[in-house]
Amino acid sequence: MPAIQAKEYPKNLPLSVSFLGLGAMGLPMAGHLAAAGYSVTVYNRNPAKAEQWANEFKGKVATTPAEAAKEADIIFCCVGNDDALREMTTGSQGAYQSMKAGAIFVDHTTTSAEVAKEVYQIAREKGIHFIDAPVSGGQAGAINGVLTVMCGGDEEAFNKAKPVMDVFSRSVIYLGKSGSGQLAKMVNQICIAGLVQGLSEALAFGERTGLDMEKVLAVISKGAAQSWQMENRGKTMLENKFDFGFAVDWMRxxxxxxxxxxxxxxxxxxxxxxxxxxxxxxQANGGNRWDTSSLITRLKKG
Structure with missing residues (x-):
């Protein structure tokens, strides 16, 4: 398991929480909650992974989302897509089957805004709360507890959940009604797509000129061209290293x-x-699981 990077956690927080989905993002996020002192119950489709997490972080393991959610004040979720979110919430063994009145379901999955609105409305009818809260920052951000979280839903529920989300984040922002978080994540992904392509073209161009591109990156990263992608992926793109978490399949x-x-x-x-x-x-060249900076591979042919 990735080592959780130490950060200063809030004290005296008695809430009981659960976490559904222990993938590349969810596993360290749940780890930060446990390290902060919360009582954490986890659920994962692969029970062995949940047991491994529980052994390391001293949490509890549930066999279904409903079991994980039963006693929780806040249920966090980070799964794969719209259908997986429906399974975790409204499915026959989903969290909505057992959540207590007033409990809050916080979804960190990147989904459509439409499914966020759908499960939000069902939550309201059941007397519970749903917040769509997709994240940005990648696996490294999850491990280091510095994610950016974009939230939509009812502001009162957001205000209750925000101090807990702060445990694994550096910025947690309320953006408005249900679906707003997912729409903001779409804006984020549009920006990233253009940035990575521009960076790829620039690096490939510079290499063909014979410039020392590490030195070029060192100077231009201090000016107007600077970006998170340049700072965190520029050097590894030059080294043809593309194993840094957020895969091409996920971006598509x-x-x-x-x-x-x-x-x-x-x-x-x-x-x-x-x-x-x-x-x-x-993808056609076998890069499905390469990270998104692998766009540069198209430009290095010949």
């Missing part, structure tokens, strides 16, 4: 959500659609 899933939403709101996304086609090329 997220961009599919973007395009579905654009079809509803009429937004034009010519650059994003072009970059998505480039990611399709990376």
């Amino acid at each position: 899933k997220d961009l599919g959500l973007v395009f579905d939403e654009a079809a509803r709101n009429g937004a034009e996304l010519p650059v994003t659609r072009l970059v998505d086609s480039f990611y399709a090329e990376v």
Whole structure:
């Protein structure tokens, strides 16, 4: 398991929490909650992974989402897609089957805004709360407890959950009604797609000129060209290293959500659609699980 990077945790927080989904992001996020002193119950489709987590962080393991949610004040979730979220919430063994009145379900999955609104409405009818809260910052951000969280839903429920989300985050922002968090995550992914393609083109261009690109990165990263992608992926792109977490397959899933939403709101996304086609090329070349900075591989041929 990735080592949880120490950070200063809040004290005297008696809430009971659960975490559904112990993937690359959920596992360290749940670890931070346990390290902060919360009583944490986890559920994972692979029970062995949940047991391993519990052995390391001294938490409890549930056999279903409903079991995990039964006594929890706040239920966190980080799974794969819309269908997985429905399974965790409204499924026959989902958390909604057992959540106590007033409990809060916080979903960190990147999903469509439509499914967020759907499960939010069902939660309201049951006297419970749902917050869509997708994250940015990648696996490293989860391990280091410095994620950015974009939230939609009822503000009162958000205010109760925010101090707990702060445990694994550096920025937790309320953006408005249900679905707002997911829409903000789409904005985030559009920005990243364009940034990574621009960085890829710049690095490939610079290499062809014969420049010492590590020195180039050192100087331009202190000016207007600076970005998180440049600071964290520029050097590894030059080294052809693409094993840093957020996979091409996941990015294309997220961009599919973007395009579905654009079809509803009429937004034009010519650059994003072009970059998505480039990611399709990376997939065709076997790069499904490479991280998103692998866009540069298309430009290094010959």
